[in-house]
Structure formats: structure tokens, C-alpha cells
Amino acid sequence: MSERDLFTVAQKPKTSDPKPDQKVGSNVPEMSVADLANSLKRTLEQNFGHIRVRGELSGIKVVGSGHMYGDIKDVDAVINIVCWRGQLSKLAIKPEDGMDVIVTGRVSSYPKSSRYQIIIEKLELAGEGALLKLLEERKKKLAAEGLFDANRKQKLPFIPNVIGVVTSPTGAVIRDIMHRLKDRFPRHVLLWPVSVQGTNSHDQIANAINGFNALDGKGLPKPDLLIVARGGGSLEDLMAFNEENVIRAVANSKIPVISAVGHETDTTLIDYVSDVRAPTPTGAAEIAVPVRLNLAAQVQNDFERLISASTRLIHNKATALEARAGRLSHPKQILENKTQNIDFLSSKLQQSLRNVITRNKSVLSEQAAKIVSPKFLINNKEQELNHKVAILKNLSVRLIKEKKTELMNQQRILDSLSPKGVLSRGYALIYDDNGLIIRNSDSLTHNQKVKIEFDQKDIIDVTVEKP
DSSP states (O other): OOTTOTTSOOOOOOSSOOOTTOOOOOOSOOOOHHHHHHHHHHHHHHHSSSEEEEEEEEEEEEOTTSOEEEEEEOSSOEEEEEEOHHHHTTOSSOOOTTOEEEEEEEEEEEGGGTEEEEEEEEEEESSHHHHHHHHHHHHHHHHHTTTTOGGGOOOOOSSOSEEEEEEOSSSHHHHHHHHHHHHHOOOEEEEEEOOOSSTTHHHHHHHHHHHHHHOOSSSSOOOSEEEEEEOOOOTTTTGGGGSHHHHHHHHTOSSOEEEEESSTTOOOHHHHHSSEEOSSHHHHHHHHSOOHHHHHHHHHHHHHHHHHHHHHHHHHHHHHHHHHHHTSOOHHHHHHHHHHHHHHHHHHHHHHHHHHHHHHHHHHHHHHHHOOOHHHHHHHHHHHHHHHHHHHHHHHHHHHHHHHHHHHHHHHHHHHHOGGGGGGGTOOEEEOTTSOBOOSGGGOOTTOEEEEEEGGGEEEEEEOOOO
8 A cells, every 4th residue: 555545654664763852754744634524525426426225215304405314224234315405306206214225326425524425316116016015005004094985085077068187298198088088078178288207297297186176267167077197107107196295186186086097907096096097098088978979869768758758647647637527516516506505504603693692691691680889899898998997096096005105114124223224323333444344353453454434424444553
């Protein structure tokens, strides 16, 4: 290895011991950390400018700038991966954790963290088995959200006025659809041209479905039915119709969708979420509209059957009417019978009314004889009331006099028994601070504050002095 190799330090044999004040010389140039890191970066990029690596994606994340970072790993090692925003949008598949993939790119390093990484330029699934595993996991995930439930399916219109088609404008698919519609029942068709394979094709398909749903009919007419179609191809070719954004666009579509992707044996996830799956694009056109000639023949046949049934019904009703008319009496005779019956009932009703009036008059006379004159009753009650009023007046005067005498007697007794009644005769009452009467001097203490009450509520405060 050369003496100037950056990864070794050249050592020269010592010919003599250096003097204490002599510096030891070296032919290895000094480098800064940045110089070394950049030199390593150039070495990696020159020696590993184009590589293909197989492994499992892990820790995939897209930052705010649009760049993707993550790892690719196997059982023995892990390598950082980076995919710049411009290249990420061109990848054929959307990177997800757990994918077994083959990445194509170049090896580089990030000097600020001293790590090497793979700059991705292309990403593909590692074999059909990995692709099928990815589709199965995605199918389970979307099915768990209910996107494939039968109760979400919309009913197709019998004869749509406008049909929207999402497919390539240059392939045989659109020609087959238009030809079959022309043969069966020509309808107004709106084509939303998209790429049905490769980079960003799934975004174009999803945008087309959402775009048709966003039409308000003011410019272009809004379709009554959508057909999403493409011809046959390998599993990788049909991947655009397995992407999650396409599946969700179909699930959220307010317009019924027919999927017609590939041949009859091809199955994609869009077939599970669409309202109807057609085996081929031509079959989608056959499902979308009936055969006009068959409809015309059916209408003519129904018209003839309706005329025949109406004629037969009228004939049967006429026969039944004649039979019933033969059993009917003449209207004049029926009217005479009803008139006579009314006269009879009217006479009977009048007689009944007269009987009721006579009977009620008799009852009224009997009741009137039993009734006493109200004026007489009022006079009797008035005399009775005056008598009771006079009694009450005499009684109240006597009661008041008796109660007044009784009250005066009670007042005299109360005055004679009241402890304050003797105050007018020169006595006094002594109270402590709690308002209790002091009955003897033993309950008094020296300097105790007491109150003395004389006649006419004359109260003074005094202090007790005891020897």
C-alpha cells in the first residue's frame, strides 16, 4: 500500500534518537475532518455508482420536504436509504414497511453523521410472491375498513345518459368500449385520459375518478356511470389498480363504477370495491347499456300484450255489466217505491212526535203542581234568618260582658301574684349579669356587678362590696 494512502500511516525506520528539542517529522499530510469525510464520500460514490440491493424496507417515512428516509435490512445488516422528492414520485410502487424489494441506486455518505447510505433511483418488488403478499395484506386492511361490503354497492342506472370512461386514450380499450356502445345503445361518452401503467398512473386514475365526481354539470355534463378500464397485462402492469388511493377514490365515488381491468382471469383490488366487475372492457360496455333493438322489440311486444289485455278486460267488464243490468229494476219503479216508503215513514214520525209532546205535557203539569212558589220560600227563609240574627246579637253582647268580667278578675289575680307588683311598695329586685334573680347574699362575690330594679322599671348598676 502506498505511503500516501489515506487509511494507513507511513512509518520510516529511525536512524537515530531525536534530540530533546527536535520535532519528529512525518510525510503524512494533515486533513480536516470535513476533508476526510468528503474524500470517503467521493470514494464510495466512485466505487459504488450503480448497485442493486435486495432486502426488507423498514422505518419508512416521508418528511415535510417530500424526501423519503428509511432502512433496507436483512438478517445480518441494515443500511440507510434515501429517495429524493423528485425521484420518489417516479417510483412504480409506493414504499411501505415490510416490503421485500430490490432497490437500484448508488452508495453515498452523509458527512455530518459519518454514515453511508443508498440513494434510491428505482424500486421494485422482489418477485411475484412479495407482490402477492403485499396485495393480500392490503386487501385485508381495506376489507377491515368495510370498503368491500356488499351493502355499499350502488345500483347501476338502467340507461345512463352520460358515461365517463377512465382509461388510456390511445389503447384498444376505448375503441372496444365505443364500438360496443354504438352497437348496443349509443350514449354520450366522456373520456378522462390517463396512463394505466407505470409511474404516477395510480394518481392519474384516482384524480380522474374524483374529477368526474366533482363535475357540477354547468360545463361538462356529469356522468351517470363510470367505467375504469384497461387491457390485460402482468401483475406488475396492473399494480396501478391495486393502489390504495385508487381504491378509496372508487369507494368514495357517488357515481356507480364498473371495473374492467385486464382479462377475465385477472383480479385487482378495484374489482372488490367497484359496484360491478366486468370480465373485460367490452363486457363493461355490455353491462352499462342494454341492446336498443331488443328494448324496442320488448316495448313493441309489451304494447301488443297491453292492447290485447285491455281489449279482453273491457269485453269481460261489458259482459258482466250487461248481466248485472238485467237483474236491476227500472229506475222509475225504484223511485216510486222509495217515495212511498218516505211518505209512510214521515207520517209515522209525525204521529210519534205528537205522542211524545202529549206525554211530556202531562208530566210537566204534574211536576208544576208540586212546585212551591220561589217568593214564598224566600220570605220564609228571610224570617228565619232575621230570627237567628237577633239571637246572635243578644248572645254576643252577653258573651262579651262575661268575658270582660272574667278578664278583669284574672288581671287582678295576676297583679297580686306578680313579683314586680310589690315594687311599688318599696321593694326592689337584684339581678346578676345573666339576668337571674339573686335570692341571698351567699351567691354574691366581691366587686360583682349587679342590677337593681325599682318600681316603674327603674334599673341601676351597682358593685358589691363584701368584707
